[in-house]
Amino acid sequence: MSDVLLLTADEAEALTGIGNPILAGQELLRKGIRTKWVIVKMGAKGSILISMSSISCAPAFKVNVVDTVGCGDSFVAAIAFGFIHKMSMVNTLAIANAVGAATAMGCGAGRNVATLEQVTKLMRASNLNEDDKFWNELLSENLDAQEITFLSKTVINGTNKQLKRVSLQKVVSELLPKLESARLEGIVPS
Structure with missing residues (x-):
């Protein structure tokens, strides 16, 4: 009954018996x-967001992890x-991955979660964990989607059949x- 379902790759597999997190999400x-969105978190690999018509994929940001407390809650927020x-969808995943990664760079939760300044700096650094072998294997299966959007640090915007790189x-x-x-509106703290 939920509009958005968010789970880990292990949870998606446990619920469906399907190892590929995209197919499990579908x-x-x-x-x-x-349900409008299914989001599957894959830790240091990144995350995917599946809707009825499309799939968005976002590799994780490479960071020096200090503490993972609060990362999941930050991602969800x-x-x-x-x-x-x-x-x-791809913008949502990018910001969620950045907020979760920036939170991991600090110690503990509460007031130590990522700040807007940390998230902005991390996103501008563009240090994505683009594991081409992992993503190619994940996307090589027969996926049921009209469009697949993939976040990339090195690719100029472009499309190859159903795969759109951003x-x-x-x-x-x-x-x-x-x-x-x-x-400025007070929705997001500094």
Whole structure:
């Protein structure tokens, strides 16, 4: 009955018996009555967001992990922000991955979660964990989607059949004004 279902790759596999997190997400989406998005977190590999018509993939940001306490909650908060503000799926994943990664760079939760400044700096650095072998294997299966969007640091925006590559810098240029506006409105803390 949920609009958004968010789980880890292990949880998606446990619920469906399907090892590929995209295929598992599609199965969960089909079973949902109102579900619009299924998001699967894959730790240091990144995350995927599946809707009825598309799949968005975002590799994780490479960071020096200090503490993972609060990372999942930070990720979820960013997903909620993207969903509520009707951001594109790939932009939502990019900000969620950045907020989760920036939180991992600090110690503990509460007041130590990522700041807007840390998230912005991390996104501008464009240090994505682009494991081509992992993503190619994941995307090589027969996926049921009209469009697949993949966030990349090195690719100029472009499309190859159903795979649409979007540069992280394009996403950053779209996100930062929205985040700054949200900060000024008091929605997002500094």
